[in-house]
Amino acid sequence: MGTETxxxxxxxxxxxxxxxxxxxxxxxxxFAERGYHATTTRDIAGRAGMSPAALYIHYKTKEExxxxxxxxxxxxxxxxxxxxxxxxxxxxxxxxTAVRSFVSWHAERHTTARVVQYELGALxxxxxxxxxxxxxxxxxxxxxxxxDGVDAGDFDVPDVPGTTLAALSLCIDVARWFNPEGRxxxxxxxxxxxxxxxxxxxxxxxx
Amino acid sequence: MGTETxxxxxxxxxxxxxxxxxxxxxxxxxFAERGYHATTTRDIAGRAGMSPAALYIHYKTKEExxxxxxxxxxxxxxxxxxxxxxxxxxxxxxxxTAVRSFVSWHAERHTTARVVQYELGALxxxxxxxxxxxxxxxxxxxxxxxxDGVDAGDFDVPDVPGTTLAALSLCIDVARWFNPEGRxxxxxxxxxxxxxxxxxxxxxxxx
DNA sequence: TCGACCCCTAAGCGCTTGCTCAGCGTCAGA
DNA sequence: TCTGACGCTGAGCAAGCGCTTAGGGGTCGA
Numbered sequence: 001m002g003t004e005t006x007x008x009x010x011x012x013x014x015x016x017x018x019x020x021x022x023x024x025x026x027x028x029x030x031f032a033e034r035g036y037h038a039t040t041t042r043d044i045a046g047r048a049g050m051s052p053a054a055l056y057i058h059y060k061t062k063e064e065x066x067x068x069x070x071x072x073x074x075x076x077x078x079x080x081x082x083x084x085x086x087x088x089x090x091x092x093x094x095x096x097t098a099v100r101s102f103v104s105w106h107a108e109r110h111t112t113a114r115v116v117q118y119e120l121g122a123l124x125x126x127x128x129x130x131x132x133x134x135x136x137x138x139x140x141x142x143x144x145x146x147x148d149g150v151d152a153g154d155f156d157v158p159d160v161p162g163t164t165l166a167a168l169s170l171c172i173d174v175a176r177w178f179n180p181e182g183r184x185x186x187x188x189x190x191x192x193x194x195x196x197x198x199x200x201x202x203x204x205x206x207x
Numbered sequence: 208m209g210t211e212t213x214x215x216x217x218x219x220x221x222x223x224x225x226x227x228x229x230x231x232x233x234x235x236x237x238f239a240e241r242g243y244h245a246t247t248t249r250d251i252a253g254r255a256g257m258s259p260a261a262l263y264i265h266y267k268t269k270e271e272x273x274x275x276x277x278x279x280x281x282x283x284x285x286x287x288x289x290x291x292x293x294x295x296x297x298x299x300x301x302x303x304t305a306v307r308s309f310v311s312w313h314a315e316r317h318t319t320a321r322v323v324q325y326e327l328g329a330l331x332x333x334x335x336x337x338x339x340x341x342x343x344x345x346x347x348x349x350x351x352x353x354x355d356g357v358d359a360g361d362f363d364v365p366d367v368p369g370t371t372l373a374a375l376s377l378c379i380d381v382a383r384w385f386n387p388e389g390r391x392x393x394x395x396x397x398x399x400x401x402x403x404x405x406x407x408x409x410x411x412x413x414x
Numbered sequence: 415t416c417g418a419c420c421c422c423t424a425a426g427c428g429c430t431t432g433c434t435c436a437g438c439g440t441c442a443g444a
Numbered sequence: 445t446c447t448g449a450c451g452c453t454g455a456g457c458a459a460g461c462g463c464t465t466a467g468g469g470g471t472c473g474a
Binding site for chain 1: 241242244245325328329365366369370372373376377379380381383384391396399400402403406407409
């Protein structure tokens with residue numbers, strides 16, 4: 001709940017000209033609310049307090065804005081997962097940390113995460129291919145934690161790729177349903193989900 | 208794998224004039240592929256082998272098509288869940304059956320499910336409210352199975368609403384990532400997920 | 415004081431969108 | 445043979461889309 005979010009978790013802090021940053025945050029809001037295709041460039045510019053033409057001074061196309069959001073968002077969430085995976089502790093502890101932080105990022109930044117996770121299909125071909133590469137890395141990190149637990153004899157997992165898929169799917173889908181007005185805060189969901197994923201790998205009571 | 212799908216699981220079998228049915232199936236394909244907003248009425252009509260104007264003889268608007276798909280799809284998936292919940296057996300067996308059939312429907316009919324689960328936001332206000340009601344029923348059914356297991360002492364679940372949310376989220380997200388070309392068939396995913404959800408409720412080895 | 419530079423806007427272009435409408439062919443019943 | 449209902453098409457309308465362009469108005473160093 002009261003955990004202060006690090007600046008690194010605020011995705012757009014270091015985007016260069018002020019106007020460009022205002023445009024990204026406006027686009028994130030709009031894309032998350034209505035979806036990429038239902039959002040107009042006029043709407044984005046309006047939310048950023050500018051005329052429609054101003055958008056094209058900072059970004060070549062509307063798709064480039066989406067790409068920027070998707071790229072920065074994917075890299076940030078991947079880094080959060082990697083840091084958790086590289087931390088000290090048993091596989092169970094690392095898995096719990098990974099799920100907790102990955103999930104609470106998806107909840108805390110659920111507007112960004114929604115765009116990141118659900119608007120991939122609107123990217124151009126090359127941009128899409130690049131993002132798919134990042135997603136594969138996410139999968140690799142999660143699978144390696146689970147595999148470590150299996151190798152150490154701490155987890156009981158008959159199907160490692162399948163369980164990895166399910167665990168990531170669970171985390172990612174938080175972006176879809178999370179409601180900041182709801183009873184559960186980001187940290188609460190992270191805690192709940194860390195427990196559930198530990199149960200899935202059969203390593204709940206392990207050191 | 209070889210399990211024959213009942214006609215009831217083929218959502219559009221009983222839509223009245225042939226042309227109207229061709230239009231729904233064309234719309235499902237198009238919406239699932241590109242999303243509602245990125246799909247044009249010309250595209251839908253084209254896939255159904257008709258001129259753009261023909262669409263409006265059978266459906267008042269493009270949104271009405273989406274509503275039809277969403278309504279039929281939600282009712283069907285709800286019924287599948289309800290039937291599993293009403294079956295004989297221990298809570299663990301009923302939960303496994305529910306997850307297995309709910310998940311394999313989402314995989315088997317993943318194009319329909321994708322529209323059902325991810326295009327809600329494009330519905331008009333009244334239609335949206337109606338669909339939200341159906342979704343609440345889905346939640347109620349799943350929660351009651353889990354609660355039964357807790358009451359019977361078979362499950363160990365500290366947070367019933369939270370676990371219900373997670374279990375449904377897991378099932379629903381299958382529609383997003385499922386790939387019919389992949390190694391896992393719908394029945395395989397159903398089996399895997401039934402096991403994982405049983406682990407989540409701590410009732411894996413129970414009668 | 416001046417010109418160079420950067421941001422920005424007003425206006426609008428070409429195109430696509432959801433949707434309409436007059437009319438055409440087909441076919442059952444009289 | 446005529447008639448009316450039905451299912452459909454070709455053509456097209458108004459509105460809105462992504463994006464462009466010409467030019468205005470600040471803020472600099474010189």
